[in-house]
Amino acid sequence: MTLIRRTFIACAVGASLLASGLASAQDIKPHLIRFGYGLNEQSNQGRATKVLAEEVAKLSGGKMKLRAIGAAALGSDIQMQQALIGGAQEMMVGSTATLVGITKEMALWDTPFLFNNAQEADAVLDGPLGDRVRAKLEEKGLVGLVYWENGFRNLTNSKHAVAKLEDMNGIKLRVMQNNVFLDSFKTLGANAIPLPFSELFSALETKAVDGQENPYNTILSSKFYEIQKYLTVTNHVYSPWIVLASKKWWDSLSKDERAVLMAAAKTSRDFERKDTRAEAAKALDELKTKGMQVTVLAPTEAARMRDKLTRVNAGIAANVGMDLWRDTQAELARLRTKK
Numbered sequence: 001m002t003l004i005r006r007t008f009i010a011c012a013v014g015a016s017l018l019a020s021g022l023a024s025a026q027d028i029k030p031h032l033i034r035f036g037y038g039l040n041e042q043s044n045q046g047r048a049t050k051v052l053a054e055e056v057a058k059l060s061g062g063k064m065k066l067r068a069i070g071a072a073a074l075g076s077d078i079q080m081q082q083a084l085i086g087g088a089q090e091m092m093v094g095s096t097a098t099l100v101g102i103t104k105e106m107a108l109w110d111t112p113f114l115f116n117n118a119q120e121a122d123a124v125l126d127g128p129l130g131d132r133v134r135a136k137l138e139e140k141g142l143v144g145l146v147y148w149e150n151g152f153r154n155l156t157n158s159k160h161a162v163a164k165l166e167d168m169n170g171i172k173l174r175v176m177q178n179n180v181f182l183d184s185f186k187t188l189g190a191n192a193i194p195l196p197f198s199e200l201f202s203a204l205e206t207k208a209v210d211g212q213e214n215p216y217n218t219i220l221s222s223k224f225y226e227i228q229k230y231l232t233v234t235n236h237v238y239s240p241w242i243v244l245a246s247k248k249w250w251d252s253l254s255k256d257e258r259a260v261l262m263a264a265a266k267t268s269r270d271f272e273r274k275d276t277r278a279e280a281a282k283a284l285d286e287l288k289t290k291g292m293q294v295t296v297l298a299p300t301e302a303a304r305m306r307d308k309l310t311r312v313n314a315g316i317a318a319n320v321g322m323d324l325w326r327d328t329q330a331e332l333a334r335l336r337t338k339k
């Protein structure tokens with residue numbers, strides 16, 4: 001038998017031992033976990049939730065079952081967050097941006113152009129700074145397990161191409177329910193209107209709003225291309241999602257049950273980022289074939305937009321705390337000089 005084959009078998013046995021090791025742990029009772037999310041089942045968010053459910057079942061020997069409930073059937077991000085805090089729902093995944101009313105430090109991740117690329121985002125979110133912000137949730141009744149990738153956000157609208165700052169004037173732009181997004185897009189000259197994601201498609205369809213901003217993946221999976229003619233590539237902010245548990249419920253679990261959930265969450269995170277990035281790489285071409293007119297900003301216009309958007313940074317720094325702000329800037333500088 002070749003060395004490669006022997007190694008492969010050893011890894012496979014190791015993996016199954018890990019799985020059975022957790023599953024054979026004594027202290028795992030049957031659980032039915034209601035897991036809510038806002039996008040549809042076919043989206044990157046839905047696909048990663050499926051992987052999470054499979055991992056939880058595998059690692060618990062089938063004792064812990066995660067019931068995935070998508071398309072905001074359990075409510076908007078904000079409504080689900082309240083249900084977790086009250087103990088009426090066990091888990092969810094949603095945007096960090098919709099958490100700022102509960103944990104102000106989450107606004108750090110709303111900072112326009114904070115991350116230059118996904119590698120920086122992974123390093124910060126999965127490192128001490130991401131942990132520090134996640135830990136702030138616990139005093140408010142939530143447990144943040146892992147960050148998933150929503151992605152770099154881009155602008156769509158149904159009125160006209162946005163090729164320069166002045167083209168934003170008067171556009172009724174839906175934003176997430178979050179003051180940084182509200183202030184950012186008002187600064188750009190848009191008429192910013194906060195709405196939950198669950199109301200977005202109908203608001204666009206009825207022209208209650210003219211436009212919105214989301215990663216390509218969401219524009220594709222939510223079929224916004226059917227009602228949005230114009231897409232402008234801005235990549236104005238990297239948006240994380242975060243997998244959350246009710247702390248009331250989490251505190252009732254055994255160490256083994258929490259170990260199962262954390263191990264499954266990390267596997268789902270790694271799958272989700274890979275899957276989201278693969279989809280995003282092809283999404284722009286797909287959106288063009290669906291009929292969207294894509295505008296890539298000229299460098300001078302991108303610089304003007306960036307200058308306007310980053311005017312909110314001083315307010316974010318004051319809101320999240322200067323220590324956290326400075327530590328984040330220092331970590332990004334370190335990552336950017338690291339060879």
Ligand code: KDG
Pocket residue numbers: 037038039076077093094095098150176196197213214239241
């Ligand atoms: O449940 C939907 C949320 O994940 C939401 O945050 C998606 O980016 C989003 C938006 O624009 O609301």
